[in-house]
Amino acid sequence: MAHIILDKTGVELAIYNTRGRALKSEILRRTVGGGLQDVHDSSVQVVNALKEVSFEAADGDRIGIVGGNGAGKSTLLRVLSRVYPPTSGRAVISGRVSSLIDLSMGMDTDATGYENIEMRGIMLGLNRKQAQALIPDIEEFSELGEFLSLPIRTYSSGMMLRLAFAVSTAVHPEILVIDEIIGAGDAAFAEKAQKRLQQLIEKASIMFLASHDNTTIERLCTRALWMKSGRLMMDGSPEAVLAAYKADKDK
Numbered sequence: 236m237a238h239i240i241l242d243k244t245g246v247e248l249a250i251y252n253t254r255g256r257a258l259k260s261e262i263l264r265r266t267v268g269g270g271l272q273d274v275h276d277s278s279v280q281v282v283n284a285l286k287e288v289s290f291e292a293a294d295g296d297r298i299g300i301v302g303g304n305g306a307g308k309s310t311l312l313r314v315l316s317r318v319y320p321p322t323s324g325r326a327v328i329s330g331r332v333s334s335l336i337d338l339s340m341g342m343d344t345d346a347t348g349y350e351n352i353e354m355r356g357i358m359l360g361l362n363r364k365q366a367q368a369l370i371p372d373i374e375e376f377s378e379l380g381e382f383l384s385l386p387i388r389t390y391s392s393g394m395m396l397r398l399a400f401a402v403s404t405a406v407h408p409e410i411l412v413i414d415e416i417i418g419a420g421d422a423a424f425a426e427k428a429q430k431r432l433q434q435l436i437e438k439a440s441i442m443f444l445a446s447h448d449n450t451t452i453e454r455l456c457t458r459a460l461w462m463k464s465g466r467l468m469m470d471g472s473p474e475a476v477l478a479a480y481k482a483d484k485d486k
């Protein structure tokens with residue numbers, strides 16, 4: 236059984252690039268011996284990406300997340316995926332989570348397709364044997380054939396996406412987190428991808444989906460959250476939440 240409790244959850248993110256200090260030069264500065272104490276100097280700005288967000292989710296919830304750009308949708312999904320710990324409040328996430336946020340995250344371009352499948356499986360919490368057991372399904376779904384034995388830097392972007400999508404959807408999580416449904420490559424593959432995603436959603440006990448597409452939210456979700464400026468404005472049925480969100484946009 237999966238369960239989620241967010242209790243006044245807040246996330247503050249630091250931005251380093253005011254006064255021309257890019258993250259890259261910050262990292263370089265640190266690796267050449269700079270200390271961490273400068274993190275609080277005046278060139279750092281803090282964004283409150285999430286502010287006192289509270290809600291609970293339980294088995295069977297299919298939750299759509301709506302809101303404008305910068306509203307905090309992706310930040311919320313990262314908290315739910317345990318990528319960002321809250322900087323205030325509480326977030327209890329119980330259940331195995333898998334997120335379709337950054338599909339190619341953690342892929343090693345010098346490793347072969349097969350090696351990447353194994354590594355990603357292990358990253359998703361499987362042991363080596365379980366990770367290897369994913370291979371036949373991914374071989375069949377990705378249709379990459381002999382290419383799976385080659386380093387993935389030799390793949391086209393479409394091939395890369397097929398592999399990343401196939402691997403990311405091979406493991407069935409209790410809590411599934413999706414940031415916009417991805418149109419994967421050509422039409423035939425996109426249709427296959429939709430079917431696979433549908434199965435993943437059906438098997439998940441809790442699903443979160445951030446999307447700009449109201450039809451997708453209405454079709455797939457039983458509940459919706461409306462985010463604005465990092466705050467949770469409304470938690471209710473998709474119809475009611477989408478109507479309130481639209482009324483606010485049209486104001």
Ligand SMILES: Nc1ncnc2c1ncn2[C@@H]1O[C@H](COP(=O)(O)OP(=O)(O)O)[C@@H](O)[C@H]1O
Nearest residue numbers: 248249250282284303304305306307308309310
């Ligand atoms: N890595 C980051 N570092 C600093 N600020 C960020 C980062 N990611 C997002 N933000 C800021 O946090 C706020 C929420 O962003 P985000 O969660 O991506 O919104 P959405 O997905 O709804 O468009 C925005 O103001 C955005 O600029």
Ligand SMILES: [Mg+2]
Nearest residue numbers: 308309310414
């Ligand atoms: Mg986003």
